[in-house]
Amino acid sequence: MMLQNKNAIIYGAGGSLGGAVAKALAGAGAHVFLTGPNPGSIKKIFDEIIAAGGLAEIAIVDAFDEKAIDRHLQQVVSSAGTIDISFNAVGVDVVQNVPLTKYRPKIL
Template sequence: MLLENKNAIIYGAGGAVGGEVARTFAAEGARVFLAGRTGAALEAVAEKIRASGGVADVATVDVLDEDAVEAHADAVLQEAGSLDISFNATSLPQTHIQGTPFVELPADDFDLPITTYPRANFLTARAAGRRMAAQGTGVILTITASPSRTAVPLMGGMAPAWAAVEALSRGLAAELGPQGVRVVCVNAAGMPETSQLNEVYTLHANAYGITRDAFETRMAERTLRKKLPTVAEIADVAAFVASDRAAAMTGAIANLSGGMIAD
């Protein structure tokens, strides 16, 4: 198994992406610590992991509260003995954020993702980095989306927020690499089976005056394989990147856009 004897915190584990990553990590042998704001959603993911023979712990944590993030990281370290992987999959509802032209977008709606996503990733990565550097090993993972590096209309502050998270990941990799800590950002596209992407696609479809399914088809056509990535595909790559088999990989943006971005 790729992650046997690893201890992993997954922030936003009650969501579609975080939940799938948590289940995949657990299936690969990791003990997973599920963190997020909605206890019921976290418990639902934990129950599935335990039913499959995995080990999952649950904690309600607000990733924008630095004291709560630090206290939880301490609790994981005390309970498990090490913190080997940190994955931040937290997100915001996108209504009033995406789907509106810049010239019509209220400043507060533009600011919200920019002030939220980078801060959330900074606080969780800082907590992990401090503890991983002390133990001399660890992997910090972040996740963004293809508009961070493409020219996409109606994204509001999301594309700048994702670009900031990618820049943060590179800076962290540079600082933490000498202490044995790797930092990698997963850049995804698609995942239309998730409720958030359904919300996003609906917002964009409404703005263009087309159906939601027509917009999804338009997005799939922008990929090289004419097929959008799935949550399971994203989770599988995240597990590999978090494993020792990817030991030479850090300071990188893992391109999971299906060719929407051609590196």
């Protein structure tokens, strides 16, 4: 498998995009670390990955909290040794007709 022995953290893993990416990475052999604020949606993705024979772990992490991210990254490195892939699928409200340089996302 292409990503065997690789570790991937997916922020927002309980959403449709994050869940799809997590399942694809796990299907390619990566050990995926699923994060998000909603344990129920993350557990659903976890169960699907495990049922398909993949490796996954769950952590409730607020991706807008830098200290929480740092703690989680340290935990992953301590347990897995490396972080090879980081994917951010955290949702923010989209605002139309605002120049990107002036846009400040509202946290969901």
